[in-house]
Amino acid sequence: MKKSINKIPYAAVVALVLLSGCAQTQVSAPQEVKKELRSVAKIESLGGAFQVPGGVSAAQSRVVFYRAAQSALTGVTSIFLDGRYHASVELGAWSALCYKTRPVEMGARQMRVGTQPNDLPDTITAMSLTPGQTHYVRVQQSADKPVLQPVAAVQALQELAGTRQQIHTISRVEQVCQEGVVLAIAPVTERITLPADTLFAFDRSDAQAMTGAGVQALDRWMASLRSDFSHMDHLHVIGHADPLGQPERNEKLAQDRAQTVRDYIVGKGLEGVRITTEGRGSREPVVTTCGRKATPASIACNLPNRRVVVMVTGQRR
Numbered sequence: 001m002k003k004s005i006n007k008i009p010y011a012a013v014v015a016l017v018l019l020s021g022c023a024q025t026q027v028s029a030p031q032e033v034k035k036e037l038r039s040v041a042k043i044e045s046l047g048g049a050f051q052v053p054g055g056v057s058a059a060q061s062r063v064v065f066y067r068a069a070q071s072a073l074t075g076v077t078s079i080f081l082d083g084r085y086h087a088s089v090e091l092g093a094w095s096a097l098c099y100k101t102r103p104v105e106m107g108a109r110q111m112r113v114g115t116q117p118n119d120l121p122d123t124i125t126a127m128s129l130t131p132g133q134t135h136y137v138r139v140q141q142s143a144d145k146p147v148l149q150p151v152a153a154v155q156a157l158q159e160l161a162g163t164r165q166q167i168h169t170i171s172r173v174e175q176v177c178q179e180g181v182v183l184a185i186a187p188v189t190e191r192i193t194l195p196a197d198t199l200f201a202f203d204r205s206d207a208q209a210m211t212g213a214g215v216q217a218l219d220r221w222m223a224s225l226r227s228d229f230s231h232m233d234h235l236h237v238i239g240h241a242d243p244l245g246q247p248e249r250n251e252k253l254a255q256d257r258a259q260t261v262r263d264y265i266v267g268k269g270l271e272g273v274r275i276t277t278e279g280r281g282s283r284e285p286v287v288t289t290c291g292r293k294a295t296p297a298s299i300a301c302n303l304p305n306r307r308v309v310v311m312v313t314g315q316r317r
Contacts, residue, residue: 045168050160057180061129066094067139075112095166098177101131108146189313196306205256232314235275242302243282255279
């Protein structure tokens with residue numbers, strides 16, 4: 001009986017040691033998991049602020065995708081080129097890549113937490129990439145879907161101010177950028193003449209006197225400006241009058257017409273463009289053989305003298 005009594009404490013001690021080791025193992029595992037989870041939570045998805053990129057070689061094009069800081073679209077926008085994943089862009093973020101020069105299809109898909117992911121893009125935008133050029137593409141909202149919209153450089157650079165680089169994903173299409181020279185395109189200045197009689201009722205200059213045909217002419221002209229110019233630096237609006245009537249009246253009439261046209265252009269959302277006005281009265285007629293009295297014949301003859309000229313300075317596409 002003595003021997004059996006002496007062995008019991010020894011076995012108990014061994015069991016206690018084994019149990020204490022198991023207990024330590026069970027306690028340490030959750031601590032390691034928590035530590036690992038904390039390290040995962042610290043991953044940064046956004047990097048540095050946007051800077052204007054340098055030139056790219058003629059063998060490539062650079063594309064800058066970005067989202068404005070404010071949007072009704074929730075979640076991130078995943079971007080694809082030719083069906084392959086490039087990046088997922090958050091609000092107020094941008095992502096750039098260099099790619100081969102060719103026609104491409106750019107897909108956009110909105111990813112929201114808690115929703116079933118879709119294998120197909122929500123929308124597709126076709127675009128031709130120009131050799132050696134940087135293209136800017138903004139994520140816009142159409143209904144509840146994202147649409148990739150090419151944007152002129154001068155507008156994009158304003159909207160990109162304050163955005164940060166999307167860095168948490170890896171592109172499957174990005175190429176190593178080959179540096180090139182930024183080609184400076186000389187600005188051009190073009191003259192557009194708008195007949196005043198088309199814009200305004202005779203001897204009028206106020207917005208209420210603008211004719212329906214004149215408004216339509218201005219709208220068509222502004223649409224052609226946006227189509228023909230990649231960006232505009234300066235619009236100078238010059239009003240002219242015919243020599244009928246008093247010179248002082250004609251000076252004011254010409255200046256007021258130029259100001260009314262300027263106000264209409266600004267009201268249509270032509271932002272980021274310096275617009276100035278000038279009135280030249282009847283000092284620069286294009287027709288000088290008309291009568292000096294206001295008769296139906298002289299009014300019709302002086303039609304080319306009643307005009308608004310717009311000098312547009314910028315870079316054509």
